Amino acid sequence: MKRYLETGNFAIAEAAVLAGCRFFAGYPITPATELAEAMSKRLPEVGGYYLQAEDECAAMHMCIGGALGGMKVMTGTSGPGFILYADPYGWALASEIPIVVLNSGRVGPVSGITGAPGQGEFYNVRFPTQGGNYETIVLAPNSAQEAFYLTVEAFYLAERFRMPVTLLADQLVTDGMEDISVPETDAEKAQMGLRFKDREINYGPEFYPAVDKIDIPPVVLGHNTGALCSDWTPTEEGYDTEEVEACHKHVYRLIYKVRNHKDLITRYExxxxxxxxxxxxxxxxxxxxxxxxxxxxxxxxxxxxxxxxxxxxxxxxxxxxxxxxxxxxxxxxxxxxxxxxxxxxxxxxxxxxxxxxxxxxxxxxxxxxxxxxxxxxxxxxxxxxxxxxx
Amino acid sequence: MDYLAEKYFRIRKTPSTACSGCGLGQTQKMLTKAIDDLDLGIEDVIWATSIGCSGRQTFAMWKGDGLAATHGRIYAMMSGLTLSLPPGKKIVCTVGDGDAFGIGLQHLLNAARRNVDATVVVCDNLGYQSTGGQYSWTTPEGSVTDSSPYGMYEPNWIQDGRDILNIIREAGATFLARHMSMDGEYGLESMRKALQNRGFSLVHVIFPCITNYASTALGTRNTVNMFRWIKSRARRMDETPDKDTIWRTGVYFDASNSRPDYASVIKGKVKDIDRRSLVK
CATH class of the missing domain: 3.40.50.920 (Rossmann fold)
Known part of the structure; x- marks a missing residue:
C-alpha cells in the first residue's frame, strides 16, 4: 500500500489509472478542477491522454470518441458543467458506451456557491438527459478513500453494463484532504475488494440484441466490424429507424439491463x-x-x-x-x-x-x-x- | 447499380431516401469517388455524420464503421476518436450547414485549431431543410424560407465580405475548398486533396434542395431551374465574379501536411513523457 495525505480528487485520479483509464477530457470547474490537474500529470506517465476541452459538452463528447476507439475514459465536473453533459450523456446512454463521470456537488442553483458542498443534483444524476426511457447508475462516496474505491467500481460497472456511471460526490469529498491508501499488489487490491473488467470488442453484426443481458461488449470502431452507432433509435444491427417496436426493444434493454441486475449495483451502510x-x-x-x-x-x-x-x-x-x-x-x-x-x-x-x-x-x-x-x-x-x- | 455504391455502400441503405432532385447524392458520390481514387478500402475509413438531411441520409451507407453524433457535436467526438482509433484510419465526415456553421461552430473551430486528422464535407443545402425549410447561416440574403417569410435579413456567414472559410482558416484548418455539387471533376480534385491532407480538411459543397428551398425561395420545384440558379451564382476562383456571385469555387487554402495533426502531437508528447517517467 502506498499512503498519501491528499484530496479526494487525487484519490479518484489514482483509482482511474488503476482501473485502466487512459483518457480524460475535462474543463476546469471548482471543486473538480484538481481531478483534471491530477489527470494531466498522471495520465501521460502511463501512456494516457489528457485533453482540455472547449466546454463540458465537448469534454464528454471527446470521452465518447475515446471510448469508441476502445479506451477506458473519464470526465469530471460540478453541477454547472454536469448540465452541459446532458447531450453526450444521452448519446452514451443510448449507444451504450462506458464512461465514468464525476459530479462533485456544490451549492446551487446555477453557479451558486462555488467552494461549498451541496447535494442539489440527486435527481439531476438520475435524469441527466432528455427523453426518458433509461435507467442510470450513480454511486455516492463520503470520503476520499471511498471515492477511490467507488471510482474503481464505477469503471467495473461501466464495462459490464456498457453505459456511463456517475460518481456523485460533494465539495468536501473531492476537495478535502484525507488519508488515502492506494493498493499496489494484487493481494492488496483483492483485500480492498476492488473489481476490474477489461474492455472487449463487440464484433457484431447484432450489436445489442433486445435482451436485458449485461456483459455484452460495447461497440468499438476501427476493427472493421461494420459497427454502427448513432443518436437515433437503432435496430439491433445499429441502423437508424423510426419504428416504435424497435424503439421499445431498444429502451427495454436500456431500462432492464440495469433493473434486472440491481443486486450488482446496490450498496449501503x-x-x-x-x-x-x-x-x-x-x-x-x-x-x-x-x-x-x-x-x-x-x-x-x-x-x-x-x-x-x-x-x-x-x-x-x-x-x-x-x-x-x-x-x-x-x-x-x-x-x-x-x-x-x-x-x-x-x-x-x-x-x-x-x-x-x-x-x-x-x-x-x-x-x-x-x-x-x-x-x-x-x-x-x-x-x-x-x-x-x- | 453504380459501381461505387456496390463497392462501398450497404444494399440496405441504397438508394437513399433523399427527395428527388436533391444534390446530396452528387456530393456523396464526389467524396466516395475520391476515396476510391485514393485506393482506400472500407476498413480504412470511419464515416461520421450528424443531424439533418446530410447527416441522416448518409448515416450507415458506408459499408464500414459509421457513427452519428447529436447536432453539432461530431467535431468534439472526432477529436477524441482520432486518439483512440488504430493507426491508419481516416475519419470522413458528412454534415450539414446548420450543423457545421451553426450549432457546432464552436466545436468545429476547436477541431480546426487542433488540426484533427479528418475530412469534413459540409453539405450545404442553404438552410434547415429536414425540418421543413428554415433559413440557416448560409442562406443567401433575401431568400424567402419558412422562417423568413419577408426574406432573410439576418447577416449570414457567406456574403457582405464575410466568409466562414476565412474564420476556419484562421482557426488553423490545413485544407479548405468550396464547390457546387455539380462541379464534377473540379470538385473531385479538391476532395482528393482534402483526403490526402493529414490534418483538418473542410470542403464546403453547395447542393440544391428542390423540395423546400427551391419551392419557397425560387417559387418552383423545377429541378433544372434550381441547378441553374446555383450555377449562375457560383464562380471559379480563377474567374471574375459579378454582382450576382455568392460563392467562389475551388481550393481556398492548401497548407496540406504543413503541421502535424492533433493525434501525432499528443501521442508524440505522451510517448516522450512516458519514456522518461519513473512512476508507472
Whole structure:
C-alpha cells in the first residue's frame, strides 16, 4: 500500500489509472478542477491522454470518441458543467458506451456557491438527459478513500453494463484532504475488494440484441466490424429507424439491463439498525459522516436511533425502506430531494421528515436535538419535509 | 447499380431516401469517388455524420464503421476518436450547414485549431431543410424560407465580405475548398486533396434542395431551374465574379501536411513523457 495525505480528487485520479483509464477530457470547474490537474500529470506517465476541452459538452463528447476507439475514459465536473453533459450523456446512454463521470456537488442553483458542498443534483444524476426511457447508475462516496474505491467500481460497472456511471460526490469529498491508501499488489487490491473488467470488442453484426443481458461488449470502431452507432433509435444491427417496436426493444434493454441486475449495483451502510430503532436517519455523501457521529452519541444516551447511508443512489434501493419507523432525511439542500424517494419507498403509514441545509454540514448537537424532538412524537415541520425554524 | 455504391455502400441503405432532385447524392458520390481514387478500402475509413438531411441520409451507407453524433457535436467526438482509433484510419465526415456553421461552430473551430486528422464535407443545402425549410447561416440574403417569410435579413456567414472559410482558416484548418455539387471533376480534385491532407480538411459543397428551398425561395420545384440558379451564382476562383456571385469555387487554402495533426502531437508528447517517467 502506498499512503498519501491528499484530496479526494487525487484519490479518484489514482483509482482511474488503476482501473485502466487512459483518457480524460475535462474543463476546469471548482471543486473538480484538481481531478483534471491530477489527470494531466498522471495520465501521460502511463501512456494516457489528457485533453482540455472547449466546454463540458465537448469534454464528454471527446470521452465518447475515446471510448469508441476502445479506451477506458473519464470526465469530471460540478453541477454547472454536469448540465452541459446532458447531450453526450444521452448519446452514451443510448449507444451504450462506458464512461465514468464525476459530479462533485456544490451549492446551487446555477453557479451558486462555488467552494461549498451541496447535494442539489440527486435527481439531476438520475435524469441527466432528455427523453426518458433509461435507467442510470450513480454511486455516492463520503470520503476520499471511498471515492477511490467507488471510482474503481464505477469503471467495473461501466464495462459490464456498457453505459456511463456517475460518481456523485460533494465539495468536501473531492476537495478535502484525507488519508488515502492506494493498493499496489494484487493481494492488496483483492483485500480492498476492488473489481476490474477489461474492455472487449463487440464484433457484431447484432450489436445489442433486445435482451436485458449485461456483459455484452460495447461497440468499438476501427476493427472493421461494420459497427454502427448513432443518436437515433437503432435496430439491433445499429441502423437508424423510426419504428416504435424497435424503439421499445431498444429502451427495454436500456431500462432492464440495469433493473434486472440491481443486486450488482446496490450498496449501503447500515449502522445501529439491528434492533429496529424507532428513528432511521437516511443520508448519503459527506452529511452521513456527521449523522453517524450523532447516532453513536444518541445511542450512548439511550435514544433508539439508527443510520442508513446510501452508497449507490440509483437505481434507488426501495427494498431498504421496509421498516415501519420514523424516517429522517439529512441532505445538503433546502428543497428536499432524497426525502421524496424515501416517502415513495417506505411503508405508507411511516412518518418522513426532512432536515436540509446548504454549504455547511449540520452539527452533531443540532442533529441530537432533532432526533429527540422526533422521538417525542413532535414534527420538525408542519408539513413533513419543509424545514421549520424550530 | 453504380459501381461505387456496390463497392462501398450497404444494399440496405441504397438508394437513399433523399427527395428527388436533391444534390446530396452528387456530393456523396464526389467524396466516395475520391476515396476510391485514393485506393482506400472500407476498413480504412470511419464515416461520421450528424443531424439533418446530410447527416441522416448518409448515416450507415458506408459499408464500414459509421457513427452519428447529436447536432453539432461530431467535431468534439472526432477529436477524441482520432486518439483512440488504430493507426491508419481516416475519419470522413458528412454534415450539414446548420450543423457545421451553426450549432457546432464552436466545436468545429476547436477541431480546426487542433488540426484533427479528418475530412469534413459540409453539405450545404442553404438552410434547415429536414425540418421543413428554415433559413440557416448560409442562406443567401433575401431568400424567402419558412422562417423568413419577408426574406432573410439576418447577416449570414457567406456574403457582405464575410466568409466562414476565412474564420476556419484562421482557426488553423490545413485544407479548405468550396464547390457546387455539380462541379464534377473540379470538385473531385479538391476532395482528393482534402483526403490526402493529414490534418483538418473542410470542403464546403453547395447542393440544391428542390423540395423546400427551391419551392419557397425560387417559387418552383423545377429541378433544372434550381441547378441553374446555383450555377449562375457560383464562380471559379480563377474567374471574375459579378454582382450576382455568392460563392467562389475551388481550393481556398492548401497548407496540406504543413503541421502535424492533433493525434501525432499528443501521442508524440505522451510517448516522450512516458519514456522518461519513473512512476508507472
Amino acid at each position: 447500515a449502522f445501529a439498525l439491528d434492533d429496529d430503532p424507532e428513528l432511521v436517519v437516511v443520508s448519503f455523501g459527506t452529511p452521513s459522516r456527521v449523522v453517524k457521529s450523532a447516532v453513536k452519541k444518541a445511542r450512548e444516551t439511550g435514544m433508539k436511533v439508527g443510520a442508513l447511508r446510501l452508497i449507490s443512489l440509483w437505481p434507488f434501493p426501495d427494498e431498504l425502506f421496509w421498516r415501519r419507523a420514523t424516517y429522517l432525511s439529512v441532505e445538503l439542500n433546502y428543497d428536499g430531494q432524497l426525502v421524496r424517494e424515501i416517502q415513495r419507498a417506505c411503508p405508507k403509514d411511516s412518518r418522513v421528515h426532512f432536515l436540509g441545509q446548504c454549504g455547511e454540514l449540520p452539527g452533531v448537537q443540532e442533529l441530537l436535538t432533532v432526533f429527540q424532538s422526533l422521538l417525542d412524537g413532535k414534527t420538525i415541520s408542519p408539513i413533513n419535509w419543509q424545514r421549520e425554524a424550530w
